[in-house]
Amino acid sequence: MFSKACQYAIRATVLIAMEGRNGRRMSLVDIAQSTGSPPAFTAKVLQQLARAGILDSTKGPNGGFDLTPAKARKVKLSMVVKAIDGDDVYKGCGMGLPQCNAKKPCPLHDHFQQVRDDLRRMLEGTDMHTLSLGLDAGTTYLKR
Amino acid sequence: MFSKACQYAIRATVLIAMEGRNGRRMSLVDIAQSTGSPPAFTAKVLQQLARAGILDSTKGPNGGFDLTPAKARKVKLSMVVKAIDGDDVYKGCGMGLPQCNAKKPCPLHDHFQQVRDDLRRMLEGTDMHTLSLGLDAGTTYLKR
DNA sequence: TCTAATTCGGATAAAACTATCCTAAATTTG
DNA sequence: CAAATTTAGGATAGTTTTATCCGAATTAGA
Ligand code: FES
Ligand code: FES
Numbered sequence: 632m633f634s635k636a637c638q639y640a641i642r643a644t645v646l647i648a649m650e651g652r653n654g655r656r657m658s659l660v661d662i663a664q665s666t667g668s669p670p671a672f673t674a675k676v677l678q679q680l681a682r683a684g685i686l687d688s689t690k691g692p693n694g695g696f697d698l699t700p701a702k703a704r705k706v707k708l709s710m711v712v713k714a715i716d717g718d719d720v721y722k723g724c725g726m727g728l729p730q731c732n733a734k735k736p737c738p739l740h741d742h743f744q745q746v747r748d749d750l751r752r753m754l755e756g757t758d759m760h761t762l763s764l765g766l767d768a769g770t771t772y773l774k775r
Numbered sequence: 776m777f778s779k780a781c782q783y784a785i786r787a788t789v790l791i792a793m794e795g796r797n798g799r800r801m802s803l804v805d806i807a808q809s810t811g812s813p814p815a816f817t818a819k820v821l822q823q824l825a826r827a828g829i830l831d832s833t834k835g836p837n838g839g840f841d842l843t844p845a846k847a848r849k850v851k852l853s854m855v856v857k858a859i860d861g862d863d864v865y866k867g868c869g870m871g872l873p874q875c876n877a878k879k880p881c882p883l884h885d886h887f888q889q890v891r892d893d894l895r896r897m898l899e900g901t902d903m904h905t906l907s908l909g910l911d912a913g914t915t916y917l918k919r
Numbered sequence: 920t921c922t923a924a925t926t927c928g929g930a931t932a933a934a935a936c937t938a939t940c941c942t943a944a945a946t947t948t949g
Numbered sequence: 950c951a952a953a954t955t956t957a958g959g960a961t962a963g964t965t966t967t968a969t970c971c972g973a974a975t976t977a978g979a
Contacts, residue, residue: 672937765882
């Protein structure tokens with residue numbers, strides 16, 4: 632469904648949002664540690680998110696990545712997915728035709744569109760702040 | 776969502792199912808032509824499907840790939856997807872944790888599970904015969 | 920039986936994705 | 950100002966996916 636890069640991006644952003652609720656910033660190594668993702672590769676992913684304006688980064692001692700609760704409420708899952716994988720997964724044709732087009736639909740169109748639009752609504756309606764709530768409550772986990 | 780190989784597989788299988796309704800077989804080059812997919816690569820994909828028992832192949836003159844209407848009704852989309860991409864897309868964790876596990880869920884679990892299960896139900900409930908019906912009716916298309 | 924058509928399988932190559940490493944730049948702290 | 954910390958960015962590898970090519974095997978038909 633999502634690429635590894637995108638899954639790392641989601642895990643990291645949710646974690647940073649949780650830490651942001653305590654007014655803290657997180658360093659790359661802590662993020663990689665807590666999400667069980669490869670540090671160097673995760674660095675690239677976080678840089679993409681920072682460039683996309685999805686999270687803020689600070690260099691130097693006590694630097695790292697952060698996301699204020701106010702901003703975390705505005706950052707939807709769809710924005711993270713789009714920044715890393717593009718929006719094809721929740722907007723494209725399921726059978727790979729150049730564009731989904733109801734006027735000239737693929738055989739799967741009617742069946743697929745429903746599921747895909749549910750996915751799109753879910754991604755566009757879910758924000759990072761919400762996803763981060765279960766983490767320190769101990770009801771959800773970022774790695775196993 | 777699905778890999779290119781899997782999209783080619785779906786397009787090809789639907790087409791073969793349509794031709795099967797007329798009791799005909801289709802050759803690789805005709806399939807590649809009608810679905811707009813690269814012939815050599817499509818060959819590999821079709822071989823996988825044949826090995827998986829999803830469609831039948833015949834060598835020699837007038838050979839090709841075929842799928843009887845009776846069998847096309849039994850071949851679900853999920854079988855094609857699983858044969859090419861595996862079942863992770865409709866069974867795995869959205870954030871990439873090793874397994875989706877409701878006892879130790881990722882932050883996305885509740886949101887994602889619904890969409891993913893809708894996808895699974897759609898894939899498991901849609902058969903190739905049904906998908907092929909619109910093709911010769913001219914209401915659906917395999918390429919643009 | 921010979922030939923042509925066609926899939927099968929292996930080898931190979933190109934592109935994309937995943938991953939690592941190293942140096943530069945920025946920032947805090949002493 | 951110097952040193953330490955931390956992200957940024959470029960270079961480079963390894964792996965997987967996508968794609969092509971070619972010869973072998975099989976089969977229909979002349
Ligand atoms: S045309 Fe294929 S999903 Fe709409
Ligand atoms: S644990 Fe992640 S989707 Fe179920």
